[in-house]
Amino acid sequence: MKIFTDRKKGPLNKITDVEGIRVGHSTINDGKIKTGVTCIMPHGGDIFKEKLIGASYIINGYGKSLGLIQLDELGTLESPIFMTNTMSIGEVLNSSMKWMIDKYKDVGNKSGAPNIIVTECNDGVINDMRGLHVKEKNVLEAIENISEDFEEGSVGAGTGMISFNLKSGIGSSSRIIEIKGKNYTLGSLVLSNFGKIKDLKIGNREIGRQMYLKSKEKKEGKDKGSIIIIIATDIPLSARQLKRVAKRSAIGLGNVGSFLGHGSGDIAIAFSTANKIKDNTFEDIRILREDLLDEVFKACAESVEESIINSLIYSKSEISKDGKRIFSLEDNLKNLGIDF
Template identity: 50%
Template sequence: MRKRMREYGLSIGNLPTGPGNAITDVEGVKVGHVTLIAGEGKLFPGKGPVRTGVTAIVPHDGNIFREKLIASCFVGNGFGKSAGLIQVMELGTLETPIILTNTLSVGIASDALVEYMLGLNEDIGVTTGTVNPVVLECNDGHLNDIRGRHVKKEHVFGAIENAGKIFETGSVGAGTGMICHGFKGGIGTASRQIEIGGRAYTVGALLLTNYGRMEDLIFSGKNVGRMLRERLRGSVREKNAVEEDRGSCIVVIATDVPLDAKGLERVAKRGILGLARTGSFMGNGSGDIALAFSTANKIDHYGEPFVNIKTLSSHSDEI
């Protein structure tokens, strides 16, 4: 694996990180990738080169359809083609793994996720309702032959099956063809440990980054993008930097803080604010979407919805 920022002695903020400084520091959360790389040179639409993939976030170890998690989301700018967000916003629950991929592969990824969930739950569509697949996307068409729709069902299955506590970041999985602030984008992650009422909790995030102009890049409050732009003036990298008013970012936040859907919506909003601190201005052609979920409570599909719910109350663990 490549070195991460803190391994170079650089850090952001004052809160301590989790052991892995990753979304998987939240107990039960796992992440897996399938990376697709083939061909090189000039684009031949429908053939290649291929620079894309799938990333799966598995929220807990059990059957998430039968044991749903409380969740919510927030759309900063809605130029996006994600699937499953309406029901998450309406019911406040998450009932499948979260799949990240490229824009034109949302359909096949959604179909694969439904097939995966049907395989685990013979009652879906027979003795109970249907399932809400959550698939989030960014457009990797600048580096990838997106028209070729090279992501297949087996790649989605593979990303879910590969999911673990330790995972790669950078140009992998869904992040393989992404660009961020004129440089290579991809998958990023971090976590922070917090204390509420004398109890320790973890908040973790995973991002699919595909946005921003080079000169807007902000690092720890400093506009390093302008300095980099000047240093790279006239270079191939500077000339090839993507400057159009487009590009997207997916933010997924996990926590073990026992929040309700409204609280998680507020957390998701802060995820979008975090993008602004790095230089994002959410242009007209940008899809900036955040989804947040809590692992603290599991909602039984066949049970009473609010039995033995953990809260932040200092008087009792459950109500």
């Protein structure tokens, strides 16, 4: 299944097409335990001592993510970004804090406490979330596994996720943007866990409605899921500009059929690798001229849209903790005899 084939992408079509970014997973898949941790390392240097400019945007605030208050107040990102299930955010924060303490001897003393970003979605339909199965070893494994070419689909934090009543998880994509004759990259990564099947759209085709009408079991219910959206670019942008970019991720959500439901925690985080903030009295930073942002906005919307679709395309059918089969997009289309 190929989509958006006429648009210019990075060589991997992943967030790691932005130079320096790496992504790692720790996957737990054992019977009713289907969950994990995903780590996004924002650059290849020392993220705590060489902070990046960043911002978040709360599209719909039904979520429990950690670290967003300081991110928006100071406009700087100083830690990896972690993803996990809702009830494991405390363990991930605690374990990543231990990792930071081991790595930086001044943490909690001369340099204060780091602001670690931990995001979440609820995987309780597939995973025994109440068992609190994510442990310190999984956080460390996700950090150790960071690489440029990472898996998508039912891996890491995406192991137990469902979108549009189909199996989903981690999805990513990228876009190349030309500004004044020079190429830049914008990439996105999503932890996708939202939506109802009859609302799903792919490339403006109402494929979800087709599946819904052909299915013997009409799945209704409320949209109780969430999505975490990470947007990265090597374009020099300010924190205010990055928040503006993050807002445009809602267009990508709408294009696949989301209406930003009451029970959906839709959180976007955006950062730029172009400027590194060090311990200087004054920082010299470059930012893009405001009226050149339109192509960045468009790239963000397109990339987020494709990342969500990729989270479905790369996921495999799974059995829920109650023994119910959650079909992948591919398997559901085959079962219903729908060509795509």
